[in-house]
Amino acid sequence: MSQRETWATRVGFILAAVGSAVGLGNVWQFPFQTGANGGAAFIVVYLLAVFLIGFPAMLAEFVIGRRAERNPIDAFARLGHRNWRVVGILGTLSAFWILAFYSVVGGWVIRYIIGSVRGAYFSGSEAYFGAVSAGPEAVAFHALFMAITVGIVAFGIAGGIERSTKLMVPSIVLLLGGLAIWATTLDGGGAGYAYYLSPDVDTLVSNIGSILPAAVGQAFFTLSLGMGAMITYASYLGRDDSLPIDGATIVVLNTFVGLLAGLVVFPILFSLGIEPGSGGLGAAFITLAGAFAQLPAGRLLGAVFFIVLLLAALSSAISLLEVVTSYLADNTSYSRPALATALGGAIFALGIPSAFGLSILAWYNAIAYNLLLPLSVLTLLVFVGWVDTGDAVAELRRGTGLSESGAVAWLWFVRTIVPLGVLVTLLLGLQTLAVDAGLLAEAIV
């Protein structure tokens, strides 16, 4: 077999991982989850979840990937635990599943860039969303988004993913930063900052049961955990840089971009008297597009915003396609372009139903959020925390000045607090799914 690929530079790996993390989850979902879950109170829990649960879990994925230098499925066998491959299989199938509908939303975003330039949604953002979000045209733009994703992955780790994310991630930060600065000039935007930045303790305490699973789920989704993406990216490291430092950089940058997105979205909405967070998946598109329609230079601002969203979505989608591609690239002799194309086609097909109705897409999303992600992270944590412990500690310390006790503290977290938090999230998430299924059944009867 030919030499396995590696990242060309350390910065390249970090930016690729940031690109994976920064996605629709940050720019589209995060501000609206915040709105739906009580504003700043949600952000407090979310930040705790990111640093106390997400960060240790990310290091767990890194440790597996770098040590095994294999795709998420074969990694477990390579580490001497063949039966644990089911964890990798679950993650890989989940990546397949998430990308299927993620790409449909990516297609909407392309559509909205064009729509912004033309002012197409200016006369009625709700009707526009209805027209573009489902139906044959949604399928066509889903295909376009997937084709671009395949095109990048086909060029490989250093030549495709690394090179493209080195351009995309800085562009996202610059454009979003520019929009955030512009947003400070909005009349009445101040209420948006207050809502966003000053937590209300009463809201927090009385809604913790619904805030917690939403915050933890959001933390996993935004950090790209539970789908083997970080295992896969770490498997191409082939070097001894510090995993904790790289991981912390990724987590901090990702959080920064999420908060920055809030500094754009909330002032815009509040300056126009719109309450964020009501409505479902489509709300972000409808309310924001509606806001751009009312703003001076709305066409330009809308186009810039949706370009940011497209870059963010693409740099995440490539990490999901890479998870599945890496499995076949490690195990077959087909060329990477051929594999990426075939898999992209299959994922495209799986996504088609979700391009025919918002409720179908919401169902795809709910399965991923409430079931696949937490289950996959939980099993992974049990593996690193209880099965592969000694080697994991050594791997975390490799290439760092981290003391044995520092690494053991991490392991302790991975064994206890983190899986407990995930377990609670999983149970609450399953309850949500059951309620949804009940509602669905009622609606049918």
Ligand code: TRP
């Ligand atoms: N993190 C991305 C976002 O915020 C989505 C994503 C990419 C993802 N890869 C993932 C989510 C792997 C879960 C697992 O939009």
